[in-house]
Amino acid sequence: MPININSNLPAAKVLAQEGIFTMPFERAERQDIRPLRIAILNIMPTKEQTETQLMRLLANSPLQIEIVLLHPATHVSKNTPIEHLNAFYQTFEDIKHQKFDGLIITGxxxxxxxxxxxxxxxELEEIMEWSRTNVYSTMHICWAAQAGLYYHYGIPKYPLEQKLSGIYLHKRTDHNSPLMRGFDDVFWAPHSRHSYVKMSDVQKNPELNILCEFGEDGLYLVSAKRGRQIFVTGHPEYDANTLKTEYVRDLAKGLxxxxxAHYFTDNDPKKPPLVRWRGHANLLFNNWLNYYVYQETPYDLQAIQNEE
Incomplete structure (x- = not known):
């Protein structure tokens, strides 16, 4: 089944070229079906690129999904034209009285x-608090995972000595979580950040469950009870060239x-990146949609409430 998006959205054209089925809002409204309502709070500077990356993963599912794009009203975007935001995005004020099956907060x-x-x-604090009673499951990505762990559980972040950038091998540590179904014991995933959350801090909280880790003190996936909150410290949504683009940009700035790491073929930046995370990225989003959104959300969204 398709994702329901505005047919004029640039991402719709990209996905169509890739053979991914999308459905205009006008056609979706004529179907006798309740699609999953997924809001995306997009706080990445390259919003159009992030839209496409996330919609590509959400569309790889048999479920019909209605996408609502959000941006912070209290921040002026320097990299996305205001015309694009006005045409395709809403703010929290526009939707705060609505309920959603799922919410994705980007890095x-x-x-x-x-x-x-x-x-x-x-504004982000207000949205995260609102999500507890108006969204069934929220996926936090990269910085948003750190922000969510800090806001909901008081877990701090710590600076890294140098930027963590590359594709890293992860170890699955939970074999019972539905989010991990079909995952290999080890798998690759991208990271791009300057800070981290200590595993020991998360382990102290009985409400949180570590699903995947990497390195000596690296977290990748953390879940709250019943999957109402998912925290992903990396960037599984990244395209093949996203890390390369960031690397070239940072070098141009003199940084x-x-x-x-483990990204360019033969570790040579003149050669193309070696993509080896796409399969698990698709599996992660499919599992989230299936086990924590579709199968758990009440048919009547008004029945969503905080478990506490």
Missing amino acids: APVEQIPFEHVTYWK DVPMP
Whole structure:
């Protein structure tokens, strides 16, 4: 089944070229079916690119999904035209009286800034609090995972000595979670960030379950009870060239950043990236949609409530 999106959205054209079935809102409204309502709070600077990346993963499912794009009203985007935001996005004020099956909060390049100093932090706090009673399952990606763990559970983030960038091998540590069904014991996933959350801090909280880890103190997937909150510390949605684009951009700015690890063929930046995370990225989003959104959300969205 398709994702329901505005047919004029640039992502719709890209997905159509890739053979991914999308359905205009006008046609979806004539079908006697309740699609899953998924809101995406997009706080990445490259919003159009992130839209396409996430919709590509959400569309790889037999479920029909209605996408609602959100952006922070308290932040002026420097990289996305205001015409694009006005045409395709809403703000929290527009939808705060609605309920959703799922919510995705993207990452943002603000890991080196204290949470409270981020310009839209107060608005994000309001949205995360609202999600507890108006969204059945929320997926937090990269910086949003750190922000969510901090807001909901008081878990801090810590600075890294240098940027973590590359494709890393992860170990599955939970064999019972539905989110991990079909996962290999080890798998690859992208990371791109300047801060991290300590595994020991998460382990102290009985409400949280670590599903995957990497390295000595690296977290990748953390789940709250019943999957109402999912925290993904990496960027499974990244395209083949996203890390390369970031690396070239940072070098052009004169930044001292490491070459993305385990990424370029033969570790040579002149050669193309070796994509080896796409299968598990699709599996992660499919499992989330199936086991934590579709099978758990009440048919009547008004029945969603906080479990506490």
